[in-house]
Amino acid sequence: MRNIFLSVAMAAVVMLTSCKNDAGEVIALRLDQTEIELVKGSEIQLHAVTVPASDVSEFEWYSSMPEYVSVSPAGVVKAEKIYYKNSTDAEATPVSIYCRYKAGAAECKVTVLPLNVESIEIKLADGSSEALVLNPGEEKMLQVVFHPADADVELDKLQWSTTAFEYAVVAKDKTDGSKAKVTAVWPGSASIKAEYGQKSAMLNLIVRPINATSVTIAGPEEVQLKVGQAVQMSASFLPANATVDLVWNSLDTTVASVDSETGVVTALAEGTAEIKVVAGLVEDIVTVKVSK
Numbered sequence: 001m002r003n004i005f006l007s008v009a010m011a012a013v014v015m016l017t018s019c020k021n022d023a024g025e026v027i028a029l030r031l032d033q034t035e036i037e038l039v040k041g042s043e044i045q046l047h048a049v050t051v052p053a054s055d056v057s058e059f060e061w062y063s064s065m066p067e068y069v070s071v072s073p074a075g076v077v078k079a080e081k082i083y084y085k086n087s088t089d090a091e092a093t094p095v096s097i098y099c100r101y102k103a104g105a106a107e108c109k110v111t112v113l114p115l116n117v118e119s120i121e122i123k124l125a126d127g128s129s130e131a132l133v134l135n136p137g138e139e140k141m142l143q144v145v146f147h148p149a150d151a152d153v154e155l156d157k158l159q160w161s162t163t164a165f166e167y168a169v170v171a172k173d174k175t176d177g178s179k180a181k182v183t184a185v186w187p188g189s190a191s192i193k194a195e196y197g198q199k200s201a202m203l204n205l206i207v208r209p210i211n212a213t214s215v216t217i218a219g220p221e222e223v224q225l226k227v228g229q230a231v232q233m234s235a236s237f238l239p240a241n242a243t244v245d246l247v248w249n250s251l252d253t254t255v256a257s258v259d260s261e262t263g264v265v266t267a268l269a270e271g272t273a274e275i276k277v278v279a280g281l282v283e284d285i286v287t288v289k290v291s292k
Contacts, residue, residue, distance in 0.1 A: 027051055029059070029104040035094075036108060038069075038079035040115040041150060046075040046108060048099045060100045069095040069110045079112040082152065114152035121145050122194050122203040125179075131204045132192075134168075134184035136243050142170075142203065143179045144194045153178075157196055164190035167207050187243050212242040215279035222287045225256070225267035233263035233286070237279040244280035251276060256288045 028051040038044060048059050061071045068083040077097055085093040094109035124132065125141045132140060146153050155177030160170045167188035173179035182192055187209040191202045215237040225231060235246055248258045250265075252273035258265045265275055267290040276285045 027104065029099055029101055029106040031099060031106045031108050034106075034108050036077070036110045037113055038077070038110060039113045040079050040081060040152065043076055043078045046071075046077055046097065046099065048075065048101075048106060050101065050104065056101060058101075062098050062100075064096040064098070068112060069097060071097050075099065077108075077110060079110065082112045082114060115148065115150060117146050117151045117153060117196060117199055119147045120194060120196050120199045120201045121147070122192065122201045131206060132182070133206045133208060134182075135210055135241070136184050136186055136207055137241055139181055139183045141173070141179055141181055142192060142194075143176075144196070144201065146178075146196075153196075159195045161193045161195070162190050162205075163193065164188060168192070168205050209243045210239065210241055212237040212239070212244045212279040212282050214238050215246070215277060215282045215284050217275075217277055217284045217286045219286070222289060223265075225265070225288060225290050227267050227269060227290055227292055230264055230266045233258070233265055233275060233277070235263070235277045235279070235284060237282070242280065247278045249276055249278075250274070251285075255290055 030049050030051060032047040036044060050056050059075065061073060061075050063069050063071050065083060068080055070078045070080055082092045083095055092111050092113070094111045097108045097110055099106045121144070122142055123145055125143060134140060144158060158177055160172050160180040162168050162170050167186055167190040168182055168184050170180050170182045170192050173181060182205065184207040187207050189207070190205045192205055193200060193202050215235055218234045218236065223231060233248065237244060246263070248260050248263045250256050250258045250273055252271065255269050255271040255273035256265055256267050256275065258275050263277070265288060267288070270290055270292055273288050273290070274285050275288055276283055
């Protein structure tokens with residue numbers, strides 16, 4: 001009797017196993033990864049297995065938000081861009097990737113991480129990056145180029161500065177944070193610097209001088225003064241934006257003196273003296289006659 005019972009039981013087990021294998025029913029799916037962090041632009045291959053194990057190799061893959069995280073028919077996941085559920089969120093929200101076969105399904109949550117800036121450079125608006133040469137008062141728009149081009153950038157962290165503000169000043173553009181306007185102030189050289197975190201770039205600037213082509217002392221060619229009197233001299237030069245200083249001097253300091261910076265002439269003794277003004281490479285002279 002016992003042998004008969006064992007024989008029947010073994011036959012039942014064989015029948016159940018046979019039926020299960022013949023049916024090949026997949027009751028669940030599993031993925032080799034259920035949570036992933038991917039840098040924007042990168043890819044990873046997901047692998048699915050059935051429960052129980054089978055030789056099924058074709059699965060249906062889809063993404064809950066393919067514009068942020070896409071998946072190919074073969075299960076290759078690509079981080080397209082960062083998804084923030086709310087615009088004020090500091091951290092990214094995961095996107096779900098699903099794998100399905102018949103009634104079985106599995107999920108993997110993918111969080112897209114920022115693509116960091118590797119380097120920056122400063123260029124002119126026309127795209128060149130050569131040394132910048134300007135005249136005093138001239139302006140140019142500069143722009144920072146980030147590498148790689150699709151890096152995630154927070155423009156409020158970009159800072160601009162100049163190494164010599166007496167020669168050039170720089171101001172960040174209010175409408176485009178990647179740009180800045182540089183203004184040449186006075187002849188000399190300076191470097192314009194852009195900083196983004198630990199990354200920095202510099203562009204050399206040369207402000208060239210503008211020479212005066214002529215200088216003219218205002219008033220008559222001869223000035224009459226009495227001993228002890230003083231008069232303010234003035235002069236103008238062309239072009240008006242020439243980067244020169246006016247320097248005054250007297251050719252006879254016993255008769256009349258002149259302040260080298262202000263041009264104030266003082267009569268000292270009877271006689272005649274010439275007062276000269278120099279503007280760079282050009283000059284003009286006026287005669288001062290002093291009487292008692």
